[in-house]
Amino acid sequence: MFSYILYIALALLPILLYYWKNPYFLDDLSYTISAIKVGIRLSKNRKNFQGILGRFFDDVKKHPHKKFIVFEDASYTYIQADKESNKVARALSAHVQLKPGDTAALFLGNEPHFVWMWLGLAKLGCTAALLNNNIRSKSLLHCFSCCDAKVLIVGADLRGAVEEVLPALKQQGIQVFILSEHCDVEGIQSFSDKIQQASDEPVSPQLANLNLKSPALYIYTSGTTGLPKAAVVNQERVLMASCLQSMAGVRSDDVVYIYLPLYHSAGFLMGLCGAIDQGLTVILRRKFSASNFWNDCRKHNVTVIQYIGEIMRYLCNTPKKDNDRDHKVRLAVGNGIRADTWADFLDRFGNIRICECYGATEGNVGFVNYVGKIGAIGREHFLHKKANPYALIRYDTEKEEPVRDSRGFCIEVPVGETGLFVGKISKRAPFSGYAKNKQQTEKKKLKDVFEKGDLYFNSGDLLRIDDEGFVYFQDRIGDTFRSVDEAS
Numbered sequence: 001m002f003s004y005i006l007y008i009a010l011a012l013l014p015i016l017l018y019y020w021k022n023p024y025f026l027d028d029l030s031y032t033i034s035a036i037k038v039g040i041r042l043s044k045n046r047k048n049f050q051g052i053l054g055r056f057f058d059d060v061k062k063h064p065h066k067k068f069i070v071f072e073d074a075s076y077t078y079i080q081a082d083k084e085s086n087k088v089a090r091a092l093s094a095h096v097q098l099k100p101g102d103t104a105a106l107f108l109g110n111e112p113h114f115v116w117m118w119l120g121l122a123k124l125g126c127t128a129a130l131l132n133n134n135i136r137s138k139s140l141l142h143c144f145s146c147c148d149a150k151v152l153i154v155g156a157d158l159r160g161a162v163e164e165v166l167p168a169l170k171q172q173g174i175q176v177f178i179l180s181e182h183c184d185v186e187g188i189q190s191f192s193d194k195i196q197q198a199s200d201e202p203v204s205p206q207l208a209n210l211n212l213k214s215p216a217l218y219i220y221t222s223g224t225t226g227l228p229k230a231a232v233v234n235q236e237r238v239l240m241a242s243c244l245q246s247m248a249g250v251r252s253d254d255v256v257y258i259y260l261p262l263y264h265s266a267g268f269l270m271g272l273c274g275a276i277d278q279g280l281t282v283i284l285r286r287k288f289s290a291s292n293f294w295n296d297c298r299k300h301n302v303t304v305i306q307y308i309g310e311i312m313r314y315l316c317n318t319p320k321k322d323n324d325r326d327h328k329v330r331l332a333v334g335n336g337i338r339a340d341t342w343a344d345f346l347d348r349f350g351n352i353r354i355c356e357c358y359g360a361t362e363g364n365v366g367f368v369n370y371v372g373k374i375g376a377i378g379r380e381h382f383l384h385k386k387a388n389p390y391a392l393i394r395y396d397t398e399k400e401e402p403v404r405d406s407r408g409f410c411i412e413v414p415v416g417e418t419g420l421f422v423g424k425i426s427k428r429a430p431f432s433g434y435a436k437n438k439q440q441t442e443k444k445k446l447k448d449v450f451e452k453g454d455l456y457f458n459s460g461d462l463l464r465i466d467d468e469g470f471v472y473f474q475d476r477i478g479d480t481f482r483s484v485d486e487a488s
Contacts, residue, residue: 083200088120100125125206212236231362232432245274248355307334339375365423380469392419
């Protein structure tokens, strides 16, 4: 018996020594398992493409009567969402004649119809361009035009914005549909009545000509100068982004609160698609409200929240209440929280695990702080770096260009130093660029970084990686910025 115990102890000794040297071993192991699962899922989709729509169909089959979307005073189950999107797909087929591969632009705020429209388009094998519902005039026309959309679908409350650009849309022969039962404006057709008249019988998904590299979405990124750019998001990127919630520790019994705009990657990819990936219930709100945030969480038993930018600071700045810790929220997933706000948030609102993520809509490499280290935007992992090579390179902030050695190659910074984050562009980690904007697409590419002929994506971000492998955001260069809706 003693020899058996001694044998077990000796066998476990290397693991214990490794754990002593690396206190994050169990977190790293958990992340490794999650990453392998994601890889297996992507591999299956390469052989038999189903995309995120396949995950939705799985949800409908597994729990048809589970609540999917809760919005204001209404709620919709997965089977209801399936039927509503069937009606949308049939109405689009009948009145717009969309073909697989065509693009339709959605100009809507956060509401269930946004979800039905996208699912309907996905069932037809079409690409959705997600227009920012705050843009107007020249910007609206530019965003619509650069994705070659055949049709524009508009929320009822945005009629005035579309009327401003209607003459230009008419000149291009674009069909415009508004989500109302009647419309007396020449050039804008009502669409709600057509959806109501359509059958909700199942639609055979048009996926035969699609694969992981096919465009799934156009999501618009903004700069401090110039017009928005349409980032091409392929089917593989949608699937990978949807897996972030599971890698952050989201479970199928969670309830997620989405108030971030669905036209952007955080709300749509990480939020909505992540919920579909796990079969969650989504509490959908039109926009962020600091004063109503925790009341909503309590009312709907929310367990997972999302955040971007200064959202957490807005919450910390609200008047303190006795019931600040009276909620069921256990996990927050997002990006852009400051270290001081992070600590204040936990101190005030309780033991909520914060999973900070890093990445750009159009970027090819990102990070996840799966450990929960305060202040870090992510953590290095050997599997991640092997699959998606990246580096921090020396950058001259005065000349606004990477520093190169005598051979003309970039210089990787040592551990602990700040450098420009670049990700190697490859078949596994592509950069799809911006629709109809070759100049900006090429501007994001760095050539001959470490060897002749290689190609890297220029993130425009200065990062630092410490000796434990944690990644920290330092500064941003160029014209990229991330916006946050106004707090209320």
